[in-house]
Amino acid sequence: MIFRKNSFQLATKITAGCFVFILAVFLFVPVIAHAQSNDAAANLDIVAQEAGMVKQDLRVIIGNIIKIFLSVIGIIAICIVLYAGFLYMTAGGDPEKVTKAKKWLINAVIGLAIIFSAYSITAFLLKMFSGQEMSPAGTVYQKAGFLGGGYGLSNGAFGDVIQSHYPAPEQTGVPRNTMILVTFKTPVLPSSVIDMDVNGLCPDMPDGSKLANCGALKADAFRVFKCSDMIAENYDNPAEITCLASDVKDINDDLKLVPGYAILTEDHQTIIFNPYGDSKKDHLGSPEEDMAYIVYLKNGIKKENNPAQTVFTSENPDYKWRFTTSTMLDLTPPKISAVLPADVSYPVSNPAGCKCSPKEIGCSKVDCDHKVYLNQGVYVYFNEPVIPPLTQTQGCKGGDEDNEAQIISLNGNIGDCSTNHLPGKWKVGINKYKTIQFISGTECAGGAKNSCGEPAFCLPTDATLVTKILAAKLVGEGVALPGTGIMDMGGNSLDGNANDKAEGPGNINADADDKVAQIDNYFWDFLTGKTLDLTPPFLENVLPDNKTENIEDLQILITANFNEDLDAYSVDTEVELLGKNSDESDFSRWYDPNMGEYLDAGGMIQPLATQISISHGPFAEYDEASPMIPIYAPVIKSEVKDTRMNCYSPTKDTGGVAESICSSIGGPGTSCCPQKGEFNLVGEDKTECSVPEH
DSSP: HHHHHHHHHHHHHHHHHHHHHHHHHHHHHHHHTTOOHHHHHHHHHHHHHHTOOOOOOOOHHHHHHHHHHHHHHHHHHHHHHHHHHHHHHTTTHHHHHHHHHHHHHHHHHHHHHHHHHHHHHHHHHHHTSSSEOTTTTTTTSSSOTTTTOOOOOOOOOHHHEEEEEETTTTSSBBOOTTEEEESSOOOOOHHHHHEOOOOSSSSOOSOOBBOOOOEEEEEETTTEEEHHHHHHOOOOOTOOOOOOOGOOOSSSSSGGGGEEEEOOOTTTTTTEEEETTOOOSSSSOOOOOOEEEEEOOOOOOOOOOOOOOOBBSSOOOEHHHHHHHOOOOOOOOOOOHHHHHHHHTTTOOOOOOOOOOOOOTOOOOOOOOOBOOOOOOOEEEEEOOOOSSSOOEEOOOOOOOSSSSSETTTTTTOOSSSHHHHHHEEEEEEGGGGGEEEEEBBOGGGGGOOTTBBBBBBBOOOOOOEEEEEEOOOEEEEOTTTTTTTBBTOOOOTTTOOSSSOOOOOOOOTOOTOHHBOOOOOOEEEEEOHHHHHOOOOOEEESOTOOOOOOOOOOOOOEESSSSSSSSSHHHSEEEEEEEEETTTOOOOOEEEEEEEEEOOOOEEEEEEEOOOOSSSSSOOOOTSSOOOEEEEEEETTTOOBBTBBBBOOGGOOHHHHHHHTSSSSSOOOOOOOOTTTTTTTTSGGOOOOSSSO
8 A cells, every 4th residue: 555655645645756857847938939140040950951951940849749648648548547437347346456456547537637737728829939929908819810911800790690791791892881781691670770760861852751670789789880989009100000909898988878860771681881971061071090990799789580589699799890991982873893694795705616615615595596584593703893773673563773782674564463563582692792683583494494403493484674773862962862773882973974973874765775774874785585594603613722732922812613604692602711720629600602703904893794703811830839730721512602503513523433433423523422212413214323312
């Protein structure tokens, strides 16, 4: 018994000694590591490189040795636990053997506790010396900054809960007369965000009433305030960082909140906040200096389908972001940069030998008769973010004549419609507010299905369709009226005739070719045919390439290129960015998938609709003292669709064995894992597919 006690005391002393040694090493390693001169270090680097050796931080080497040492001790402790269990199981009721087993077990547990404590302190000290920097206020920041030199507040709610918002996180140079927009992925309860009874700042409509769905923001749901109202510290460079994450909290003085009115779109997903209302003299910021603002979305914002539940999640219980205004006002009206389908006056014919397939290189987006496919969506792309149309539903029973965006048929009414408006819905708040799109609400004849196995929706057959995009009405010099037409974030009405002036809407009933009568309205027409395109899109390449390592740009733009134009709404909602940071935590930064862009010869921003472009918060920098290398994975779901609502087929683009099996089933982008008993993706019998179902 004395032997066992002395043995335990000896083991305890050895463990404690190791623990003290670990502390001593990590307290003095920084001094030792930096004691040598820069010249000596450089010479060592040269020698190591010539010898083919890999450079490694001394702290990391010692840390690895300690981890191995602790692992060995841990194995010994586990063996002792097993031995104690063996003694207990074979004691046969002998009190002396039971006591002996219990003491061995207690000693092993104490040893394990000491080992785990030593490991935790070691990891903590490694993190302390891993290169983080301190702010003047003592807050620890990551070295990777956002645009503007500041440090980001935004979290993963943007991408998870929030579909889009404007201005973007850490955006600088924002015009002082900007509006602030947030689009959620699920409809929100209007009364949880906007007080419709407090509508004094809301604009008056032509009939004398106030704008519908308009009121004051509820302070427990949506707050906008100036950063300088939140901080007491004075910094050497206030333009670089003017608001800290720790400063963003509830402020008792509601008078410091930015006043204004808010509007909710018909789908209850987009909140539009106009700071200071339509005032001509009061704006955000200052004409003398840049100013930073915070938008704070709180858990008081509720789901429409469950008013007791917030739209946010336990992982992301709220959302904050910062932007910085410039000293300027935005007085330039927005323009339409592209439309799809193209105007019939554009060249739309397929080149010789194109086989009438829009999936082949060089082919246009029309059928063999040079007409638009029946399941084609209608897209309008703008050169800058615009306020989404407040009304998205288009019926055909009347009341759509003043919608901000509408599609009519010149071939008479459709079905039992009492007007020539096409029934369907506009999708808004997409592609950084630079795109709106219309999808028909009429199912295709014959029960046709798209490549997702869903019912296909069609435009009228052999019809001449006119799309009308209205400019917002002007109620004063340069002041546009929300809900009456398209306007940008600065309140400038659409410049439909591209003369760099906001002149307001023209005759809504003007002929599509009468550009004079349209003034700043934008009309165009196109012809539909008789055929559908049910072929899925396929992925051509990604950047960075799969499994790329050693990426130095922590804010690298992630892109994926397809063989044809993609549906902007599905890109916004069906693309994710997942990953693990160096500390094994999940990637919790914001991410925002949109369409790509390019500048045309005239300097106008054009959509690169064949590309998915993912911007995001900075990735974690590799920490040599961490247990893993940070790794990230963009996820393009199969619900991503082309402009004719056909789903992307990931299984076709896997390569290797799966590719060879799929090669005999349809063309590029055709799934080789269909479901039994349903419409085949290429109209063939599904029993031909030899790949297991999923």
